[in-house]
Amino acid sequence: MSITLAIYITRRFILSVLGMLAALSVLFSMFDFVELLRRSVTRPEATLGILSQIALLHIPWMGLQLLPFAILLGGINCFWRLARTSELVVIRATGLSAWQFLSAPVAAAVLLGAICHFRRQPDLLGLL
Numbered sequence: 001m002s003i004t005l006a007i008y009i010t011r012r013f014i015l016s017v018l019g020m021l022a023a024l025s026v027l028f029s030m031f032d033f034v035e036l037l038r039r040s041v042t043r044p045e046a047t048l049g050i051l052s053q054i055a056l057l058h059i060p061w062m063g064l065q066l067l068p069f070a071i072l073l074g075g076i077n078c079f080w081r082l083a084r085t086s087e088l089v090v091i092r093a094t095g096l097s098a099w100q101f102l103s104a105p106v107a108a109a110v111l112l113g114a115i116c117h118f119r120r121q122p123d124l125l126g127l128l
Contacts, residue, residue, distance in 0.1 A: 001096055001100050001101060001103070001104070005091070005096075005101070006101075006103075006104035007104075009082075009101055009104050009105055010104045010105055010107075010108045012078050012081070012082065013074065013075060013078045013104075013105040013108055013109075014108055014112075015078075016074040016075070016077045016078035016081070017070055017071050017074030017075070017078075017109075017112070018070075018074070019074065019077075020069075020070040020073045020074035020077060021063060021066060021067065021070035021074070024066045024069060024070055024073075025059055025062060025063050025066060028062050028066065029055055029056075029058070029059055029062065032055050032058050032062065033051065033052065033055040036051045036054055036055055037051060064116055064119075067112070067113070067116055068113075071109050071112070071113070075105065075109070078105070
């Protein structure tokens, strides 16, 4: 497979995954904020500003929890768009198998997962 095609498919895949991660993070942040509001009804010292700061501080942890779903849904979205615009048909017409053009996005997903795994456990990298 040509490097240009691999970069193109990987870029589309990564952008779809990041877009899905952003959308899922916003959605679950709203649910988290509503839950914080519900739990803080009886506490007068919990202002809206404090609750919004707490909800914003939950986003990185939530992003790590949502990453597998973002990769799954982002991959589905990416390849659906490629199929809708007939780019997958053109790629297959050049003689590439599905496994060949999937190798670059799979490698990107594994690399993204490994980076997030080591960010979660920094002592494995020897940083602490």
